[in-house]
Amino acid sequence: MDAANTILQNDEVYTLKSTARYAAPVVDCANYYRALHEAIEKAQRSIFIVGWDIDSRVRLLRGEEEKASELPSVISELINLKASENPDLRVYLLRWDSSLAFFGMREIWAKEVWDEKTPENVHTVLDGSIPMGGSQHQKIVIIDDELAFSGGMDVAVHRWDTREHRLVEPERDDGDGSYGPFHDVQVAVSGPIVKELSKLVRWRWNRLVDETQQITESTEQRHPDNTDQLPNCWPQSVKPLLENIDCAVSQTIPFMDDVEPVQEVRKMLLALIEQAEEFIYIENQFANRGEIAEALNRRLKACPKLRVLIVSSYQPKGTMETEAYWAGRIDFKRILENGIEDERVLVAYSGSTNKEGVEGQKRVHAKVMVIDDAYFVIGSSNLSNRSMSLDTECDLTFVASTEKHREQIAWFRNDLISEHAGWSVEDVQSFIDGENTFKQLTQCKEKYAYCLHEADDKIFTDQSLQQLLTPIGDPQEPIVPSIPLFNGKRLSIPNPSKRGLVITATIVIIALLVGGGYLLSQNVDWMSKDHLQALLESLRDSPWAIIAVCGIYIIAGILFFPVTVLSLAVAMVFGAVWGVIYGMAGVMASTAVLFFFGHLIGDKGLRSFIGPKINKIDKKFAENGIFGVAVIRMIPIAPFSLVNLVAGISSIKLVYFLAGTFLGMLPPMIIKGVVGGSIADIIRDPTPKHIGLLVGGLVAWILLAYGSQKLVNYFQNTRGKSKNLEQSATEVHEQV
Template identity: 55%
Template sequence: MTRQPIFEQNKNCWKETQATYSSPLIDCANYYRALHSSICKAQKQIIIVGWDIDSRIRLLHGEEEERAEAPSQIGELIQWKAEQNPDIKIYLLRWDSSFAFFDQREMWALEVWQDKTPDNVHALLDDSIPMGGSQHQKIVIVDNEVVFSGGMDVALHRWDTREHKIDEPGRNGPDEQEYGPFHDVQLVSSGPLVKHFTELAHWRWNRIAEQPIETIPDAESATDKLPDCWPEGVKPCFTNAPCAIARTIPAMEDTELVQEVRNMLIDLIGQAEHFIYIENQFATREEIARAINERMKACPDLHVVIVSSYEPQGLFESEAYWASRITFKDIVEDGVDSSRIMMTYSSIRDQQGKTAYKRIHSKVMTIDNQYLVIGSSNLSNRSMTLDTEVDLIFHGDSEENQRCIEFIRNDLLAEHTGRKTDAVQPLIESESPVEALMDKQLAHGYVLTEIDDSEFTSASETNVFRSISDPEEPLGPAIPDLHGKFSAITNPRRRTIMIALGVLIVGLIAGALILISNTVPWLDGDRIQAFLEESRGTYFALPTVLLVYLVGGLLFFPVTVLSLAVAAIFGPIWGPIYGIVGALLSAGTTFLLGKLLGNAGLRKLGGPKVEAVDEKLKQSGIIGVAAIRMLPIAPFSLVNLVAGISSITVVQFLIGTFLGMFPQMIAKGLVGDSIMQIFKNPSTETVTYLVAGLVFWLAMIIGSQKIAKMYQARKLQTDAQSNEEDSEECIA
């Protein structure tokens, strides 16, 4: 039986429209493959709006990646497409995320896109959301013909196949962190609905950009053939299906609060008669729980299955979402027969006893065979009020479209319970579908198990974590502008956060150095020289010099002062020898310290500009390090740290340091020894000796500069000739 749709524009939806063709793309392997195909087919325009757009993500894996003519990595693919077709315009709009997601995001995303793509690729970071909210819509529009929408981003730790194997080599992101099975759902659609998604994407872009998106004509909605940009291998499920687009938009400077998603979900639940199926990342919105509970009490034949994740990721998720899910579960089950509703997670245990829990990231709801929701909205407070969201809701107006809703629901349940898709419908049509689905699940395959969040946390009436992670209102107060209008404070920009972090780190280092200099009385030239003199003529001479260089390097003490002091005490022969050994020890130690800091995240903080310098340093190798050592352009220890953060090897670095510093050590040995001789026996001979040493030192610096410039010029000439030869080979 079909009913009139409940869609009501400006109440529970933004636009009531139609999808000429539409099909779900279940799990990221299928979505990324389809996205890659449509991008390759694009001719006019590509718009990507997302919570994240990570340039490092591979869209294809395995043999597909090897066979593909176009690059697999999304950053390289966009660059390839833009260079292949200079007339195409590509727009990338990513949320300028909060500090909480720094470890999950590409640090310098905007600079990466700007540096590695041509001028017909435009990238922006959207920071206009109120503090505490996120830009959570996930939309890709290709040539105004095809739109992808749903729960999936091109982001870290998303890719997985529908098999969700316990051990999957492909689940290893660009951060080299392995992750477990991951489930999500996206839609690919064409027809009249595309122009509305295009309008939404244009609004998002134009409200923050200096230059608006270039408008291209809407594609003709042909019903007899698929659009040119439709992804290869994807068979449409819906044909000419009525649908609606519902949004959440928080109150911002230029818009009022929009709660179409909230209103739509409550209205849909009120239509349910036999079976509600939900899979969602989070279930915390008590209003939704009460709506389900009230509908179940009003309809004794209504049954509900909810699928979500098992274990929380971190303290904030545990205390904000899992604690709230306990309350959600208590509300939906209150006064209802436990056989009619089940909140579950999907997991697998193989014959060897290995266990894996499927992470649910999708946002799906079916109401009988009448409605299907696939979107970006979680059943959380923030998705109903504070984040930007967009859901697509299909109405089963015909037997064909009702069968499509049933198939998608049954296919998802089959994946979670280890069954065949055609085996699910008889279970749902039984007198007790929840018990039937939970009963007789296959061993050693994926199974649904009832959620018990009390093993992770407990419900709490006053939860500070929930108020921060799942708020209904902005975290910051509204402030008035010059005209007296109140607007919410937005999240701080990524660049602002980075500058603040840089200032904080520099301040901490400076404070530590000042503290050390004020509390360590021996950290001055006179005391160091007295300390070294005590070791002269003993077996402890070299170890003492090494200790002074090591400590001095860690505390950024000037290496020139140390070298002159060592030369003055140990003479023009042993002084340079001891000095170069000590300098190499100090350089190697601070280099390794830089390597540790780089691996801990400083290289990521540095961004593409540092990568460019790193590449030049790596290419120049030993000669480059020697040239830097010859030229007094930066403090000794700072050069060591920066080199450690780079990709140059420690062996190359130490050899380059030796070649660059030893000639100067000889010059410093002459100067240091002559200074000592002047103090002992001031005469014309000793003064001449000092002047000669200074001249030799100056000559070493000038000569080093000329040698470095000659080397750089010769290398540039060699590289230019090599590029010309490569070009000739390409032409041939």
């Protein structure tokens, strides 16, 4: 069978075809992250990373390697160092803008995080153009336009693991708790194929940015394609497996406003299945696409010698995954096995039990298909509905043209099966060549080794929710259909951005708190101004008055009750002098309590939730200190309680925050005392004097707000000029 002529002549199954001078599958994330660290270390001109996620917190090295490395292990620190040392290095990070479904797993303010942690030659874009329900699922890295990685691996949390997949592994913890064994596959390539992937990545970038951010550099490689040497940036830990092998890049691209849909991945996988004669090996996170199962079943019936082995995950995570994917795998398996002898098909997972009796299974995230010893695919695509039509995907298909290629492809397949089944590579090949292949593969060679077990998904679901949740969890089309326009085109509705969702949710929460406080004050007797005033009047002559007032302020602060209304009520009851004293005591007590409450929330996760926004508040407090707090208090730009909570999350010290609050709240509190006392006096005795005090207090209140704003503007302008003068002096000094 001339594999190259069979597949690569069909231009409907790929975006482009080319040749890999060198190609090396990289198995499991410990190996990939190490290789990525080495490649970034050697980068001289450019780094492109396209991913479902690019998490700034991920440690690329672990254990002794991390301790021994002279360079940072955390990817953001590594890129920051490289970009700072080499201003000519350009780094481009293209990450999916995410979905509400992954709210707790990913950095919410991803762009701001990267912008804050790296210099100006590191550029970040969030892809929010994918239709609603879809995702940016390609995982591509390109270094200096000479080396490319592509496959199933992202720079994301809960991915790192070694090929041993120990059931208890301390390094499988990204700071938010441990996770189980995790398996994945990437491929490293060099040669002409990298030029084509470079063009693809640049196209992805340029369609998302304005003209000022377009990438126009030449994609010419400085490393000649015809040399036998590896590129300078090739990772030292990766040994090439194949040389001069033909390959093709297949994509899934959903319909977007400026792009016509592409379903090359789907067509390529179906075409490859039609080439199979003896053995198909598949590793995939999901296997629920009925069309793929039907194609496999047809080919099994057409080729009596053909066998199919699929290795996937075992335990689902959550109801959505259970009903959208595991329930679908029940149907997939039923279609696949229909009319086929049991020994010819196996859908399995890899599990183990250690000496301590701990049981576990690998979470398979790889997307691999090997057809006989003629073709293999390493990509980002799952055997799911969304990967065939709705997500953006990128698969690389390698095509054998020599006997050596075939031997190497067979070895790669057997090496993967060996990891899952616990048998040697040689044993695996003998089982494939012999009879009862799957019966032998599923026998455990060693008591504590990983073994293959047939998957039985019916223990997880009765499929009762499958029809309801599959269109949401694994849709073939956008959840919200595109809108037809008058010019005959259609407008796609993208996913709402995570940043927009957070901002909207924050505004809604604040509005509900403020509005709820107002409604309570209007409709609940004990929360009304009259009730509060009556309560305060009952305490007027009590020795516990100041303690009671502080307690009321604390409760009102927690309920986001307007502090101005409360302060006026206190002044009306206790008068202009004692009203100010008691009011300031209550303000300081409420401030301290909510500060500590905000600090507690921050320690439990609110800081990571808000992200760099908190860092910016930190910077404001650090630059302005007590004065900055005082200005915020005099100019009510945010609710009193919200400012207290945010301050607790920031790095400002309580003593400074209280001092700034005292200085900022005292002037308006004095005016509120005058106004509140005047209102009480007018109620009792509406004389011209009392009316004049009221009018004067209101005017003073307005002038205070206006004057505070002017003072802030003057301060900021003066400070800005000073910084510019300081910067200019520094530049002159450097030139001299």
